Amino acid sequence: MTEKLKGIAGSMAAGKTDILIREARRCEYRRKNIAAFKPIIDDRWGSSDTIKSRSGKEFPAVAVNTPLEILECVQQLIAMDRKPDLVAIDEIQFFSPEIVDVIQVLLEADIKVVYAGLATDFRGEPFGSMPTLLSLSDEIIRPTAICEVCGDEATRSQRLINGEPANYTDPLIVIGDDEYEARCPKHHLVPGKPQPKINR
Ligand SMILES: [Zn+2]
The missing domain is CATH 3.30.60.20 (Wheat Germ Agglutinin (Isolectin 2); domain 1)
Known part of the structure; x- marks a missing residue:
């Protein structure tokens, strides 16, 4: 991916997580470092240490409570000389508004970010920080x-x-x-x- 910030936004069952995992795998094939995260609230499919799609695809991920934990984890990786080239974040709509600042810090550190989230909530209204994140994204994928x-x-x-x-x-x-x-x-x-x- 050449874009710095890439968003995957849609409804449930649109294959958002499949696309996110594909992006992470493509980066992996190119021998890049990837760090993947998801909110702890998302334990739909049982496992807390992977991002998992409905179709059964999986990618190792760290489950975090807050956006700042993403930053802390990335800082630890940098300290271990394993700076990620790409940070992938699933179910991003569940994170608190600090997620926007955290992503800005990652981008400024020359780390690409790809995220997936629900564009709208059950009321059909914009979900969490999605409107802000989508407006800041270089590329947006809208699967249905x-x-x-x-x-x-x-x-x-x-x-x-x-x-x-x-x-x-x-x-x-x-x-x-x-x-x-x-x-x-x-x-x-x-x-x-x-x-x-x-x-x-
Ligand atoms: Zn219909």
């Missing part, structure tokens, strides 16, 4: 999934609680069956979502 209702291209993540579309104001932690499906914009349902405030 398949809508589970109509088969069209899905760009949204539909949240279902006990099989029904989650309400705009539903808390993120619920008692019951909390599921997500890839959906196209037409079939992305968010009851209670405020309408755009424009006089029409």
Whole structure:
């Protein structure tokens, strides 16, 4: 990758992590050093020391609680004469806003960064630091999934609680069956979502 900052943004099940792992592997084939990270919150697929895609691809990664831990880890690698050429970060939408500063510091140290994340949350609104990161990226990849209702291209993540579309104001932690499906914009349902405030 020639770009300094590359973003992979999409809905769930769009293959974001597959693309992230491909980027890391390509760098590896070129005998470059790679350091991969993910937030500790992401233990969907069990293992805490790898980035794992739905299709089963895996790449070794360090699970961290905060963006600063990424910086600390990279500084340790530099001290051991193993400076990474590329830092890969999965599920970046879950990190606190300091992730933007951490990435700037990495780029200034001449380290390339590739990240993957959900562009929008279950409400269909920008997720965490994704809008800022995408605007700073040299290249953006926008993979789509398949809508589970109509088969069209899905760009949204539909949240279902006990099989029904989650309400705009539903808390993120619920008692019951909390599921997500890839959906196209037409079939992305968010009851209670405020309408755009424009006089029409
Ligand atoms: Zn659809």
